[in-house]
Amino acid sequence: MAHLTKTYPIKARDYLKAGEVSMEIHGLMKKIGFDSDLIRRVSICAYEAEMNVVMHGGDGVLNVEIGSESINLNVKDSGPGIEDIGLAMQEGFSTATEEARQMGFGAGMGLPNIKKNSDRLEIISDKGMGTEVRVGFTV
Amino acid sequence: MSQEASSLHYVQIDEKRCVGCVLCMKACPTKAIRVRDLKVAQIVGTCVDCGECIRVCPHGAVRAITTRSDYLAPAPHMIISASPVLYSQFGQDVMPEEIQAAMHRTFEYVFDQTYFLDLYNVALEIYIKENRCREGAVKPLISPVCPVVNRLIAYRFPALLKNISPILTPREIAARELKRRIEKDDLLSSSDYGVYHITPCSAKMISIKNPMFLKTSYLDGAIGINDVFDSIKRNLPGPEEESMISPSNSLAIGWGISGGEIASMDEGNYLAVSGLPETIRYLEKIEMGLFSDIEYFEFRACLEGCIGGPLTVADRYEAKRTVTKISRMFFHDKRIRYAQAERAYKKGWFFSERRQGPVVHLVEKSGIIHAIERQEKIEKILSSLPGKACGFCGSPDCRSFAEDVADGNARLESCIMRRS
Numbered sequence A: 001m002a003h004l005t006k007t008y009p010i011k012a013r014d015y016l017k018a019g020e021v022s023m024e025i026h027g028l029m030k031k032i033g034f035d036s037d038l039i040r041r042v043s044i045c046a047y048e049a050e051m052n053v054v055m056h057g058g059d060g061v062l063n064v065e066i067g068s069e070s071i072n073l074n075v076k077d078s079g080p081g082i083e084d085i086g087l088a089m090q091e092g093f094s095t096a097t098e099e100a101r102q103m104g105f106g107a108g109m110g111l112p113n114i115k116k117n118s119d120r121l122e123i124i125s126d127k128g129m130g131t132e133v134r135v136g137f138t139v
Numbered sequence B: 001m002s003q004e005a006s007s008l009h010y011v012q013i014d015e016k017r018c019v020g021c022v023l024c025m026k027a028c029p030t031k032a033i034r035v036r037d038l039k040v041a042q043i044v045g046t047c048v049d050c051g052e053c054i055r056v057c058p059h060g061a062v063r064a065i066t067t068r069s070d071y072l073a074p075a076p077h078m079i080i081s082a083s084p085v086l087y088s089q090f091g092q093d094v095m096p097e098e099i100q101a102a103m104h105r106t107f108e109y110v111f112d113q114t115y116f117l118d119l120y121n122v123a124l125e126i127y128i129k130e131n132r133c134r135e136g137a138v139k140p141l142i143s144p145v146c147p148v149v150n151r152l153i154a155y156r157f158p159a160l161l162k163n164i165s166p167i168l169t170p171r172e173i174a175a176r177e178l179k180r181r182i183e184k185d186d187l188l189s190s191s192d193y194g195v196y197h198i199t200p201c202s203a204k205m206i207s208i209k210n211p212m213f214l215k216t217s218y219l220d221g222a223i224g225i226n227d228v229f230d231s232i233k234r235n236l237p238g239p240e241e242e243s244m245i246s247p248s249n250s251l252a253i254g255w256g257i258s259g260g261e262i263a264s265m266d267e268g269n270y271l272a273v274s275g276l277p278e279t280i281r282y283l284e285k286i287e288m289g290l291f292s293d294i295e296y297f298e299f300r301a302c303l304e305g306c307i308g309g310p311l312t313v314a315d316r317y318e319a320k321r322t323v324t325k326i327s328r329m330f331f332h333d334k335r336i337r338y339a340q341a342e343r344a345y346k347k348g349w350f351f352s353e354r355r356q357g358p359v360v361h362l363v364e365k366s367g368i369i370h371a372i373e374r375q376e377k378i379e380k381i382l383s384s385l386p387g388k389a390c391g392f393c394g395s396p397d398c399r400s401f402a403e404d405v406a407d408g409n410a411r412l413e414s415c416i417m418r419r420s
Helices: A020-032 A036-055 A098-102 A110-117 B023-027 B052-056 B084-088 B096-106 B114-132 B147-156 B158-163 B170-184 B204-209 B225-234 B250-256 B276-287 B316-327 B338-346 B365-383 B398-406
Strands: A003-010 A060-067 A070-077 A120-125 A131-138 B011-013 B062-064 B077-082 B109-111 B193-199 B221-224 B270-274 B296-300
Touching: A003 A020, A003 A036, A003 B365, A020 A036, A020 A060, A020 B276, A020 B365, A036 A060, A036 A070, A036 A110, A036 A131, A036 B158, A036 B276, A060 B365, A110 A120, A110 A131, B011 B052, B023 B052, B052 B062, B077 B170, B084 B096, B084 B225, B084 B250, B084 B316, B096 B109, B096 B225, B114 B170, B114 B250, B114 B338, B147 B158, B147 B204, B147 B276, B158 B276, B170 B193, B193 B204, B193 B225, B204 B221, B221 B225, B250 B316, B270 B276, B276 B296, B365 B398
Parallel strands: B077 B109, B077 B193, B193 B221, B270 B296
Antiparallel strands: A003 A060, A060 A070, A070 A131, A120 A131, B011 B062
16 A cells, blocks of 8 residues: 655744644645645644644654555654643643743644544653654545 | 747747756746756746746846737737836836826827726725625635736645635726727727736736636736836926826825735735745645634735836836835825725626636545655655755756656756765
8 A cells, every 4th residue: 555654853842943844744745636625634733733742842753654545643752741631632721831822822722623633533641751642534 | 939839828938048057947936947958948837927037037038928019919909008016117206197198108098997906995895894704704815916826826726716806806807897988989899909908917918818717808918017118218208298197096006016905905804925935835824724814815926016026127126115105195095986886896796707616636546546656756766865956957956856757757867966
């Protein structure tokens, strides 16, 4: 089965470059010719996951697997981890820093937005152990 | 080359003058130019007629195909409608009424477009207001005025075609109304005349010959400002001559600057963006679902707006100063009978025809598999390339080169810096 794998590093607190990884994935999917709604959903999820690493995580990596049947995003960071995943999934709940909020981020919509736009979502995290977010889409 | 032979784009490279440098290839924002074996530049990809190549070519080898005013008079009578950018070209001491007087001396019939800019703005305001409470409204709306941006959207952002506002552009409204009046009063028979637009824009010709939102354009051709500048300048009235015709208002005079289209509009969340690289970046973000809080985007492919068009004569910043200074001498309000404009709006007078719904490129599953394999191949080739974007291979950057190699349009050996 044809599939394309790419790995991108994400730097914590690098607001200048934030969003570039998701834009690259967006461009790649457009070149392949996926349905525009799927591209939009993947881009939104990649963007939110990328921003989470930039805002909360230590440095991290985003791995994308683009296949003809499914698309998978795997975002891992070495940040502080999520203490209560259920709480983090609630709209509006945020632990973003003042710095992030001043730039218009950290409204507590990231994970809920990923949930809304993806077909599969799995979060593996605990306090102090970093976070891994696995997002899946059916083509 | 004949005009028929260039139906896809109206920007052309003269192979005799081209020396095979890579300046145009590097400047092309859609990466549509290749210089294979460093011989001559060729347009191979999706050209959007933006004219960046015209600007950067030091050899004058690239030009926009337009209706030439000096020969090839395509109809016995030429009726001229001019872009308001014309008012910015003669420096800050030449008044719009003097330019109009010179126009009347230069051409047989001249028609002032500025009134239609006001009309267009009224229609646009109504449409945006309606869009605020429309069920499932498309947001943000995108201005239909810049033909380069329209083409860019069609080729690279087809999902955003539905965001382009359906209001007909002022130049088309003006030409349609002019033709209606001529026919109503039986002034000229339709085979005897044509309406030609004096323009700063290298893409105006394609938007007339191959319009996106009309079956056929109401305009018959486009003439570059740089083509008629000298003739108009020669005909400017002397200091002792009185000239009394004047365009409508400051808004119309300032229309050609970035932000000119939205300047007169009521309070609302509008944004003007100019320059093709910036426009592309914004379109990418809109496509990703950002900016839904913005109601209307005025995109102009040329930096600083139409005053920065490739077929202008004056420097864009000087032109901007001229417009800013002159527009202060005019009334700021639109000279429009609102009730009349609103009635026309309700009748659908302002709306363009959508030839089809948004173009959707549905790719079959087998096509997707093939495209993923192609992308894998591209990534593999790319990883063996130096990433220097030197252009020596004849492609604008390493990614484009990798694509060309994957598609069999270039040889890997053309890269002189390749890591083995």
